[in-house]
Amino acid sequence: MRVLRFVWQAIQRDWKSGELGVLGLALVVAVASVTSVGFFTDRVSKAMQLQASTLLAADLLVSSSEPIPSEIIQKADELGLLTAETREFPSVIVKDDETQLVGVKAVSEYYPLRGQLSLTDQPFGDERPAGKVPESGNIWIDPRLVGLLDLTVGDTLQLGQREFTVSALLAFEPDRGGNMFSFAPRVMFHLGDLESTGLVTFASRVAYHFLLAGDAPQLATFSRWLEPRKGALNVSLNDVSNARPEMRVALERSQSFLGLAALVAVILSGAAVAVSAQGFSTKQATAAAVMRSFGASRHFVLLTVCLRLLVIAMFASLLGSGIGFLVQQLLTDMMSNLFVMSIPPPSLTPLLAGLLTGFITLVGFALPPVVRVRQVPVMRVLRDDLGITPPSAWIVTLAVLAAIGILMVWQANSFVLAALVITGSVGALVALGITGFVLMLLLKRFPGSSLTGWRFGLTSLVRRSQGSTLQMAAFGLGLMALLLLSIVRVDVLNAWQRELPDDAPNVFIVNIKPEDAEHVKAYLAGLGVEMAELYPMIRGRLVAINDQPVAGEDYSSDPETERLVSREFNLSYADKPREDNPVIEGEWWRGDDRMKSLFSVEKDIAERLGVGLGDRLTFRVAGDEVSAVINNIREVQWDSFRVNFFVVGTPAAMEAYPATVITSFYLDKSRQGELAALIKTFPGITVIDVDALIQRVKGMMDRAASSVEYVFLFTLVAGIVVLLAAVQASRGERVKEAALLRALGAGRYKILQSLVAEFALLGLIAGLLGATAAGGIGWLLSDQVFHLKYDFNPSLWIVGVSAGVVGIGIAGVMATRSVLAVSPLQSLKK
Amino acid sequence: MLQPGERITNHLPAEAVLTAKHVSKTVAGPGGELTILDCVDLEISAGEVVAITGPSGSGKSTLLGILAGLDLPSEGAVQLLGHALVGSDEDERAAIRAGKVGFVFQSFQLLPSFTALENVMLPMELAGLPNTRQQAQDILQRIGLMDRAAHYPAQLSGGEQQRVALARAFAVKPRILFADEPTGNLDGATGARVVQQMFDLRDELGTTLVLVTHDAQLASRCDKRYEMISGRLMAA
Structure with a gap:
């Protein structure tokens, strides 16, 4: 009690005299910066997550090859989540005796839960938001079908036993994801019409999707509930993090950038607190000596000083958190027009983070000099020259590093980033x-x-x-x-x-017959597209690694790899290496090696499959098995929107297999209408507009x-x-x-x-x-x-x-x- | 609060409150070991007023620090208020001082962020005494500084600061008070006033006084006088 009373009186004195003002201010700034960054990044990340969730058309996506079990739907209802359903399968539409393979998608009300469908009346025409799903009896079709079947808005077409009226062209579908080259042109109609088509029977290959959206806690509850039941219910669960790779990269990078911003704030705060604490402990030396000459124990002196700091830290942290909250509100207001949707409110975690930051910063940066107060020679009362001995450089360094380390790993959520910034800071200090x-x-x-x-x-x-030196360090760090x-x-x-430059490829053409390739290239050159690069593409399923058979189930612990292995890979072959695909392990084939069967594998897929140089991969291509040894590992920038492949072989390994040709290029939006003529000339090709x-x-x-x-x-x-x-x-x-x-x-x-x-x-x-x-x-x-x-x-x-x-x-x-x-x-x- | 003229009850005449036996202090210097105190013997009885004089650098302040338990001798033994100081750790020595030992320093050593009143309250707070504010006000009143109670040290003159320090030293009614050059930073008239107040308080409370001073006039008012010469203590 005596200690607490003494501390309380000391704090009142500190308040009056401004003794701890600088240190308190430094902590307020520290906490305010960390909390404002925390609150703000929390909200921005949430907004970006929300933006990214448009790629799934939902926050969570449950998929199955069988109807979605009713208990899943029931659970979602119980949790008050928004839901929608889609069913996808391949089928054929008929128009005036002409047929075309299509990718059918039947959608329920409320689809899409995130993002928006865009419609148009003519290919490459003005787009408008759909706002709802197709009405019963209506069908929305892929603009590609206009060229392929000479269809226009208002025409009718046959799908199974049902006739539909084309009411719009489908310009953009948010969850078009997956392998964009593999599916046939899309047709979309109301789920209620599905039964009347008579297309879904017991043996049909239907992909059932159950879309969910809602608040994070409910979604998390749902994920936790479903995760252990996935196997038994035969469903898979996807969220934004395993959506399209280019989006994932963008999201991860921006989070790293925001993390870095928080880290810099942490270092600055620490420097400010350390400088202030040094001054505080020096000023406390005389007081500590006088108190001890009057009989106070070292424990008492230390305890009172530490408690004072703690109380100051608590007030400063609360004040800093308050300021941080207000500042992030300002920032969010400034940012709000940048996001399509309203920015979600922050969670309370940054507040706790702010309070903890205040505490950790104080302990790491202020404690080592301050605890020396107990070591002040009491003889200082008689001899002013006896000062406080500075703490051991090792202890200070360790404490500071520990504090920075904890804060950084926590703030940046990345050991690499934290280690790099710590290394940089220590290097700078040395x-x-x-x-x-x-x-x-x-x-x-x-x-x-x-x-x-x-x-x-x-x-x-x-x-x-x-x-x-201390000031140089502080200024240098600042x-x-x-x-x-x-x-x-x-x-x-x-x-x-x-x-991702302005002229990043925005159009893909796939399914070009090898014999048409040069004609297509010449046509594109006529449109002003220079140097459109054409790549052969062969589809193959991975069947063995080092002659051991593999299947998707072998990778059930990693859903993305499971999905990759379960479906067909896009393979290619090339004689020369590509500049934008740097080889990071092994060497690109030269000389005699070109005559051998060799593979070049993309780095991430190699890691996912657990393969490296010298391992043998076997793919099933058009009924045959193609086997080759991995000769090099490449790095691929998936967010470059250029044509890229997980696996590229030597021409010797793959040339013999049936291939189509693929290309990607940039074409100004205003000229894309001219591609319609190309589709007319080469009806087999598929033009995919990735502009949106x-x-x-x-x-x-x-x-x-x-x-x-x-x-x-x-x-x-x-x-x-x-x-x-x-x-x-x-x-x-x-x-x-x-x-x-x-x-x-x-x-x-x-x-x-x-x-x-x-x-x-x-x-x-x-x-x-x-x-x-x-x-x-x-x-x-x-x-x-x-x-x-x-x-x-x-x-x-x-x-x-x-x-x-x-x-x-x-x-x-x-x-x-x-x-x-x-x-x-x-x-x-x- | 004691009334003027009232004698303190714990005054034990003839009883030795402080003894030093063969006390030596050596420190390592650039040119080898340096002897600051050389086999000092001293005995001070309760209620005595003792002056230690000597030239600058003769070891007076070091001796005072050792006698008060602020530092330990390299050799020898010190007993303060019946407790052996050598062999006790810092905190045990602090506990011996708490509430029983007072200090007056040449450079006053008032805490700059404490008001005059708070400075006086400090040792009472540390000793866990009740009504510290009232008692501090009484003693400030007694030395004529009540109107300066809310002032910070920087707002007081040197004489006033030393009088506040005096009030602080006597606030716990110590059995023994150590004063290191109490008038060293004051002019003659101000120093005389501080000394007078110190003796008045001492008479009132029966406190044993150990003074280190250059001031011959002050030394002459003491019961016993010693002189330090090159680390050795001699009766003056």
Whole structure:
């Protein structure tokens, strides 16, 4: 009780005197930045997840080859989830005795639960949102059928025993996913009409889909309930994370970017808290010695100091969380027009994260110097020179690393990202320490060193070498963060956006007969499409690995691999390697190797199948088995929208098998109508317009980039506050020193000169080091985390040094300029 | 609160409250071992007022620190209020001081974020005494600084700061009070006033006083005087 009363009184005193103001402010900034980033990324991620869920047309998708068991439907109803059903199967439509294989999709009311169907009246014509499902007796058809069967809106067609009226062309179907080249043109009608077609019988190959949407907790409950029952009920469960690979990549990358933004905020916060805590513990030394001379135990002294910090941290965290919430609200309002749908409200997790961040930051960054209070020699009451011994560098480093590590792994949710940022920070700190040491040695030899003016400023860095190094570290880290935000971020984002340029392929043509390939190419050249690359495509099912038979069920622990193995792969063959498919293991076939049966396998599928160089894969292609050894592993950018294959063979291995040709190219939307003539000339080909999909991916990238920019803007503000906090921490000492100089006769100009010189030099070194560290981290992040090519940007150093010299120079002088206004006597008396 | 003239009840005349036997202190210096205290023997009885004088650097403050249990000797034994200090750890020594030992320092050592009143309350709070505010106000009243109770040390003059320190030292009615150059930072007139108040309080409470001072006039008012010369203590 005595301790608590004492602590409470001490806190009241702290409040009145502003003793813990700087530390509290640093914590408020820390928590505010982490919580605002947390709340905001939580909401943005949710919005993006929602956006991505349009690809499934739902939040969750239950699929089966049999009717969906009633208990699943019942469970969804119980949980109050929105539901819809679709059934898909291949069939044939008839129009005036002409037939065409189609992919039938019967949809229930409310389909799609996420995203929207778009309709048009003529191929490549203006699109309009559907808003509902087809009415009974109506059918919506793929625009490709217009060319294939000479169908237009208003015509009738026969499907099974039922006649339908074409009421619209289906321009966009959100969940068109899966293998976009494998399915026949789509026809869609109301589920209620399905029975009357008489097409679904016991033996029919129907894919049953049950779509669900709703709030995250209910969805999670549903997933948890279904997951263990999937096998028994013979259904599979999909969510957004295993939707289209290009979307998944975009989502994962944007989350990594947002994670990085949070990490930078964490580092900045820690630096601010560490600087403030150092000052606090020094100020506490005398108080601790006096208290102990009056009989207080070390335990009591330590406990009271720690409890004070804890209470301050609690208040600061609550205040910071409140500010964080308000700031994210502002950010979300700014962002709301970027998202099609309203941004969902945040969960409470970031609030808890904010409170925990405050606590962890305090313990990691503030505790090591503060616990030294118990070691203050009590003789300090008699001898002022006996100060607080600084904590062991190892303990400080370990505590800081542990705190950063915990916060980072938690915030970024990625060990690699956390490890990289920690490595970068530690590397920067070591570099700062070494450079600081070298600088001190150099400055000591500075010729004609003087005690006034700018030379005084330079030598004062040496005299305060410990403090200077600490400040250099804080400024260096701050500048590093600012540079990471302002330059590296732009470079990395540009590198990302470069991957999907404006002229990314937006049209695919598949099913081109090899003998028509050159004609198609010539036709496309006539449309202004240059260098359309044509690739042979062979469909084959994986049947054995190293001569051991495999089946989809062997990969039941990984649904995506299970799906891949269960269906046919798109295989290709090539003589030469592709520039955009870098070989990362083994070598592309040359010379005699081209005559052998060899495979080149995409990296991710190799990992999923657990195969590597030297393993033998066997595919069943058109009734034959094609077997070859893996000769190299390639990396493929799935979000490039170019034609890519999981497995490419040597021509010797695959040339003999029946292939079709596939190509992809960019064609301006306004000219796509001209493709209709191509379809007329080569009726067998299938033209797939991926413009809508590509626009969606691009839109998502743009939104992710904007959200990251806004989040980084906030971190930038946090960085500036840290710089000011560091200047503030040494303000007292500087004011006293300047006052002494004035008392001894130095003019205001001389003092100003020395302050400018000191802070500018500090800024120069911090700028150089910050820029180097930011460049290094930028490269590491691009290369290791985002897998993007990063070009070093020389302006990093120019901006870093200029910002350091000007920014820290001005901030330092502004913070200490009061000495020029206050009388030296007043400054000295303090 | 004691009334002027009232004597303290725990005053035990003739009983030794502080003894030092063969106390030496050596520290490692750049040129080898440095002897600061050289076999010091001292015995102080309850209620005595003892002055230790000597030139700067002679080891006076080190001796004071060791006698008060703020530091330990390299050799020898110290007994304070019946407790052996050598062999006790820091916290045990702090517990011996709590509520029974007072200090006045040359540089006042008032806590800058505490008001005058709070500074006086501090040792009473640490000793767990009741009504600390009232008692602190009484003693500030007694030394004529009640109007400065809400002021912070930076707002007080040097003399006022030392008087607050004096009030703080006497607040717990200590059995023994150590003062290190109590007038060292004060001018003659202010120093004299502080000394007078210290003696008045001492007379009132019967506190044993151990003073380290340069001030010959102050030393002359003490019952016993010792002089430190190069780490050795001699009767003056």
